[in-house]
Amino acid sequence: MAEVLARLEQAKKVYQTGDTRIVALDHTSMEVRSHELVLLEGPSGSGKTTLLSLLGCVIYPTEGKVMVRSTYTTGLTDRQLSRLRLQHIGFVFQNFNLIAPFTALDNVAFPLRLMGKSGRQARREALQQLEKLGMADRRFNRPRELSGGQKQRVAIARALVTNPGILLCDEPTASLDHGSLEKVMEELKMLSQEGKAVVVVTHDPRLESYADRVVSMEDGRVVNT
Amino acid sequence: MFQQALQFMRYDKPKTIGAVLGVIVAIFLIGQQAGIFIFLTGLMTTLVDHSSADIWVTSNKALEANRLGTLDMSYARELKSIPGIREVSPMVVAGASARLSNGEQLPVQLVGPGAPEFLIEPWRIVEGEVSGLLDKGGISVDVFDLKSIDELHVGEPLEINGERVYVKIVTSGARGFGGSLVLTTAERARHLGKVDPNTASALLITVKEGYSVDSVVAQINKSFFGIRAWEREAFSSQTRKVNLGNSGIGTSTFTLIIFAILSGMVIIGLTLYSAAIERLNDFATMKAIGASNGYVTRIIIMQALLIATVGFILAAFLLVGFQLGIANAGIFFDYGWKLWLGLIVATLVLSLGGALLAVNRIRKVEPASVFR
Numbered sequence: 001m002a003e004v005l006a007r008l009e010q011a012k013k014v015y016q017t018g019d020t021r022i023v024a025l026d027h028t029s030m031e032v033r034s035h036e037l038v039l040l041e042g043p044s045g046s047g048k049t050t051l052l053s054l055l056g057c058v059i060y061p062t063e064g065k066v067m068v069r070s071t072y073t074t075g076l077t078d079r080q081l082s083r084l085r086l087q088h089i090g091f092v093f094q095n096f097n098l099i100a101p102f103t104a105l106d107n108v109a110f111p112l113r114l115m116g117k118s119g120r121q122a123r124r125e126a127l128q129q130l131e132k133l134g135m136a137d138r139r140f141n142r143p144r145e146l147s148g149g150q151k152q153r154v155a156i157a158r159a160l161v162t163n164p165g166i167l168l169c170d171e172p173t174a175s176l177d178h179g180s181l182e183k184v185m186e187e188l189k190m191l192s193q194e195g196k197a198v199v200v201v202t203h204d205p206r207l208e209s210y211a212d213r214v215v216s217m218e219d220g221r222v223v224n225t
Numbered sequence: 226m227f228q229q230a231l232q233f234m235r236y237d238k239p240k241t242i243g244a245v246l247g248v249i250v251a252i253f254l255i256g257q258q259a260g261i262f263i264f265l266t267g268l269m270t271t272l273v274d275h276s277s278a279d280i281w282v283t284s285n286k287a288l289e290a291n292r293l294g295t296l297d298m299s300y301a302r303e304l305k306s307i308p309g310i311r312e313v314s315p316m317v318v319a320g321a322s323a324r325l326s327n328g329e330q331l332p333v334q335l336v337g338p339g340a341p342e343f344l345i346e347p348w349r350i351v352e353g354e355v356s357g358l359l360d361k362g363g364i365s366v367d368v369f370d371l372k373s374i375d376e377l378h379v380g381e382p383l384e385i386n387g388e389r390v391y392v393k394i395v396t397s398g399a400r401g402f403g404g405s406l407v408l409t410t411a412e413r414a415r416h417l418g419k420v421d422p423n424t425a426s427a428l429l430i431t432v433k434e435g436y437s438v439d440s441v442v443a444q445i446n447k448s449f450f451g452i453r454a455w456e457r458e459a460f461s462s463q464t465r466k467v468n469l470g471n472s473g474i475g476t477s478t479f480t481l482i483i484f485a486i487l488s489g490m491v492i493i494g495l496t497l498y499s500a501a502i503e504r505l506n507d508f509a510t511m512k513a514i515g516a517s518n519g520y521v522t523r524i525i526i527m528q529a530l531l532i533a534t535v536g537f538i539l540a541a542f543l544l545v546g547f548q549l550g551i552a553n554a555g556i557f558f559d560y561g562w563k564l565w566l567g568l569i570v571a572t573l574v575l576s577l578g579g580a581l582l583a584v585n586r587i588r589k590v591e592p593a594s595v596f597r
Contacts, residue, residue, distance in 0.1 A: 049596045058513055058592040079517045085592075086515025097510040097595055101236030102229075110229075114515050119228065158514070170596050 002033040005088075005165045005197045006055050011064035013050050024050040026220040027064065032166060032199055037192040037210060040201045042217035048201045049170065051217065055199060056168045057085050069165060086114055090159030094171035096151040098143035104130065104154045105139035111162045129157040133187070149180030156187060167191060169200045173207065185210045226520075230527035237500050241532065244496040244579075248536025249543065251489025252572055255482050256544040256560070259567075260551070262478040264558040268402040269468040272336065273461040275399075276345045278314070278429035279438045281460045282445065285453045289464035291402050293318055293426040300452055301428050307444050309436030314339035315425035317411045319418025320404075324384040329373045333385065333407045337414025344429040347408045349399045349557075353379045357393030358410055365394030369555030370405035385417045398557040402468070430454075486575050493579030497529065501583035505590055512592035525584050526577065533576035537569065544568075 013025040025047045032038060032055065040048050053059045054066050057073050066073045069088045073081060091097075098107050105126050112122035130136045133153045143151055152172060159167055169188065173181040181204075189210045192198040200207065208214055216224040234241040267274070273281065273290045282304065284294035301313045317337040324330050338345040346355050347365040357363050357379070364385070368377050381392040385407065400406060415422050432438050438456050445454035455463065469475035501508070508521050548560065 053593045053596055056513070056596075058596070079519065082512070082515050082517040082520075085513070091513055091595070093510075093595055097506065097513075099507045099510055100504070101232045101507070106229075106232065110511070111514050113229075114520065 002035050004031050004033055005069060006032040007067045008051070008054060008061075009065040009067070011051075011054055011061040011066060013047075013054065013059065014062040023220050025054065025061075028220070028222055029064075030215065030222060032197045034165065034195050034197050035192060036212040037189055037198040037200065039207055039211035039214045040199060040217065041203070041205075041214060046217040047220040048217050050220070052168055052170055052199065052201050055166070056089055056091060057081050086111060086162065088164050088166055090162070090164040090167045092152070092155050092159050092167065092169040092172045094174045096143070096148075096155045096175070098146075098151055098154055098158075100143055103140050103142055104135060104146065104157075107143070107154055108158045108161050111158060115162060126157070126161055129161045130154070133157045148175050149177070149183065152176060152180065152184055153187075156184070160191070165196060167196050167198045169198065171201055171203070173202065173204060181206070226523055226527055227531075230524050230531060233500070233504065233524065234528055234531060237503070240496050240500045244493045244532045245536045245539070247489050247492030247496065247579075248533060248572060248576060249540045251485045251492075251575055252537060252540035252568055253543050253547075254485040255571055256540065256564075256568055257547055258478050258481050258485070259564055260544070260548060260558050260560065261556075262474065263560070263564070264556050265402075265474055266465050266469070267558060268400060270461040270464045271399075271401060271406075272318075272345060273457060273464060275348050276316075276338075276429060276457065277431070278344045278457060279432045280430040280442055280445070281455045281457060282313075282428040282430060282452050283426075283455065283460075285451055287427075287453070289467040290427075290460060291464065291468065295421075295424040295426060296428060296452060298423045298425055300449065301425070303449070304428065304430065304445065307441060307448065309433050309441045309444075311431045311433045312342060314342050314344045314429045315411045316345060316427045316429050317414040317418065317420055317424075318426040319414055319420050321386045321407070321418050323405075323407065325371060325374060326382055327373055331370070331405060333370075333405045334401050334403050335385070335414040335418045336401075336406055336408050337411040338408075338429065340410040340412070344431065345408070347394045347396050347399055349396045351395050351397045353392075353394035355394070358408065360391070360393055362388075362390040363393035363409060363413075364390045365396055365399075365408040366392050367396045367399050367406065367555070369398065369400060386419065388417055390417070398552075398555055400555060428452075482571075486571055489575040490578045493529070493532065493576055494582045497525065497532075497580050497583040498586060501525065501587050505587075506595070508587050509590045509592055509594045512590065513595045518588050521587050521590075522584050525580050525587055529576040529580035530573075533572045536576070537572045540572075541565075541568075 008028055008030045010027045010029055011025060012027050015022045015024055042048050054061055057068055068084055105123060108126035108129055109122040112125055130139055135153050138150060173184055188198050215222055284296055287293045304313045319335045321333050321335050322330060323333045340359055343355055371377050377395055379392055383390060432441050442454045442456050511521055
């Protein structure tokens, strides 16, 4: 049965630069449930990334509330917010954002080390995750030694290694060829079927076939869901 | 944490090497200057520090041990009446000119403690015995002051102010602040230096057991006019203070140390800062994943500590090499645990101080920047 894992309640986000005031997200409400892959679409500047950032607890809303796994982010300290992200949210980025000095194995082990696991335990679990994604043989490679598709699979392994309920993906297929795109989307679809809430920001209409729900955004508001 | 800091450092080897070099240069400069400073301040107080007297009595016009003036020997007899004084021994200091067996001439400073009590004995002796100074024409000289003599040994003849004397003790590194030291007896120093036999440069006093040195000093200063008694350590400290004030050695050393720390801090600061700027996206990713500000701060601090450790160890090797190398030129000093501790503190100050800029920048990185 689908469970609400994250929710925006009349969330508004305003960026102020000098005299310029930009409303990036305007009183938007949205729920993200388990067992679903949500596609977030819209033109550039429509507020997709802001919405993803709010769901990912990397920014605070100017107004309204954000709830993740029954915890409201308002009033949480930097440390508490970091902990919330670590425990419940996995991120997959457009440019992979693998940590350059680390090997593939250490990138995947990093969140486990943050959780307090020993180096040996973290590496063992990270290796298991890389094996699941067919990347175990590249575990000692640094990001610069991997192809785009390989990098994205390592990034997915890193996002999943802590077994978060929510997976937030920012244009995960933008830097990939068609073959890699299909592989990545099939993996994400499978994860949603296993019970995770997967949110994918994209401009690519080809991804709609994988989605359980498509949310369209325009001028900082959800216009269609 | 340690491993992650190490991975960042290994990934950016040129910057890591640059920062380590910054530590090495700064700490070596500080250690080198401190070593020379220790050597020079040691020379200033060498006579006082190598005496076994509890109290030095000087003319009341004398402010330090290198400019003593003269005292009438009648004070020696009168001082014996003060309760608690065990012995009063004269010390004569006089300038002279020495002519070596190879014809070379050099100015020397004759130092003659009263014999046979010798409240100042030659130190760093490599050949001969103190009792040799009692022999006819017996003197002690230092190999570094008589470098022109290839193989200086006991029995070597030389002339001081035209009088024939013989080396009875050879020292290595027993050197004076005002010139080459030649130790002999008080009587011979007076004779060679043409000093009035009824005078001395200072009177050295030992105190009987059960008496406080401070109270004897106070008693002398209360009872006598024209002389001043100093507790030995106090006289050493006074001598150092006066000479540092007059020579500017302290100010120049201190200034150089401050500049070495600052320049080290700037090198490390800029290196760590530029490394952090290049890796901003990595730190933002770490934060987005769940690393707190405290965690990323600790990674930078750990990098600074690793740089400090490696830099300090290498600088310490260089300093020990410097110490051994300069000893060949007769410049002996001992760093001592306090200076090593000071160098460790300086290393930490410049490394952690240098890391502040990078820490400040990394703490300001927003995790949301990973989505831009």
